Amino acid sequence: MTTFVDRVELHVAAGSGGHGCASVHREKFKPLGGPDGGNGGHGGDVILVVDQSVTTLLDYHHSPHRKATSGRPGEGGxxxxxxxxxxxxxVPDGTVVQDKAGNVLADLVGQGTTYVAAEGGRGGLGNAALSSARRKAPGxxxxGVPxxxxxxxxxxxxxxxxxxxxxxxxxxxxxxSVLSAAKPKIADYPFTTLVPNLGVVTAGSTVYTIADVPGLIPGASQGKGLGLEFLRHVERCSVLVHVLDTATLESERDPVSDLDIIEEELKQYGGLGDxxxxxxxxxxxxxDGKDLAEMVRPELxxxxxxxxxxxxxxHMGLKELSFALADVVAKGRAAKPAEEATRIVIRPKAVDDAGFTxxxxEDGLYRVRGEKPERWVRQTDFSNDEAVGYLADRLSRxxxxxxxxxxxxxxxxxxxIGPEENAVVFDWEPTVMAGAEMLGRRGEDHRLEAPRPAEQRRRDKQAERDESEQEYDDFKPF
Incomplete structure (x- = not known):
């Protein structure tokens, strides 16, 4: 049974936003108390977080489909x-997140490091949030956005x-096993080790980790044996240690030729020359091992x-080796630049960026692409004429x-509007404030109107002018 997995394909789905509610407040003697529809809840994100107690991706190998919960719809009142x-x-420390094309999306190193793999959909606004001085009763x-x-x-x-x-x-x-407290499987036949082993070593005041890469043989960088599966595990190391067998029973092998072959595989894999x-x-x-070691040492x-x-x-020569490794690791750590404070990079949009294209x-179809128009289309209930007209007004603005x-x-x-696989297609009819001729001033209900003094009428007109510059979808309730 597989107990160690270091590469998986994961299918993640964030939660969808809940739909906004269209409701009108009603109580005795106040049949039209105004809109009171609540907003839909936002969908949950899918977040990867480094947990050093996790050492394998086995869970995701068995369950590759993961989904966050969706937001609930708004209600009246x-x-x-x-x-x-x-x-x-x-996920384990050292997990690299890539897309299917191999592009690196995130390199997760360090306890608590996070990456949002899929963002939850925005909840839809209810008609109470869409109301204004001009649009007193949106129907x-x-x-919610998927x-x-x-x-x-x-x-x-x-x-x-x-x-x-x-x-x-x-x-x-x-x-x-002798340098640390790790207990790997050990036997006297090749390919005993099928997964990388990791141990923690203390030498004086220095504590460092040590790992082995199983299955390196000639051709490992091209996929022979197990080497290609595990060569990635040496990419983050500070020092490479060649372990050479001076008592091999294979007559065609010797320590120097073994080193040359492994070095060639590391060279073919790339990125480890420094x-x-x-x-x-x-x-x-x-x-015989002692004699061979004394023979090849001068050449090495x-x-x-x-x-x-x-x-x-x-247990011969281990203390000297342990402290020598600690010295190299300490020097490597000291040579690394100090971690800089997190920087927030602000890239303002160009003044001429319309936000869409x-x-x-070739077939004569005009395609509109952009984050706002595509999101607005997904938020529109096309069975409601007033909602369609509202969309048209937003696109016009x-x-x-x-x-x-x-x-x-x-x-x-x-x-x-939208990508080819998920677009809304319609025959275009140019308008000014689309649908206003047919529907009048959308969202108004004259039964809610009352005579207003001149000052109030002036304020309402100013509110109408201000509203034309607003983006209602960017409103977020507390």
Missing amino acids: NRSGKDGQDLVLP FALL GGLQDIVLELKTVADVALVGYPSAGKSSLI RPRMVVLNKIDVP ESRGYRVFEVSAVA VVRE LGVETELMKAGARSGDGVA
């Missing part, structure tokens, strides 16, 4: 719907200071390697009609 709960997914509300969907790839890269590399059965797992290297000649407790040192002769079984396609005319659109031409 100015009751807003409940927000959906965020879905928090714990419609906005629909939650975001995303297919992501989670890839775990172990966060370790020291990485042990070498042939199968070179003694990497044995070395970790890491300091050390060499450990293991199994010197075997007589002439190449610039710092060489240690050890025996994991007999109009493109004429945004400047969509003006841009369509500039692009050459004529009455009766097809216009699509």
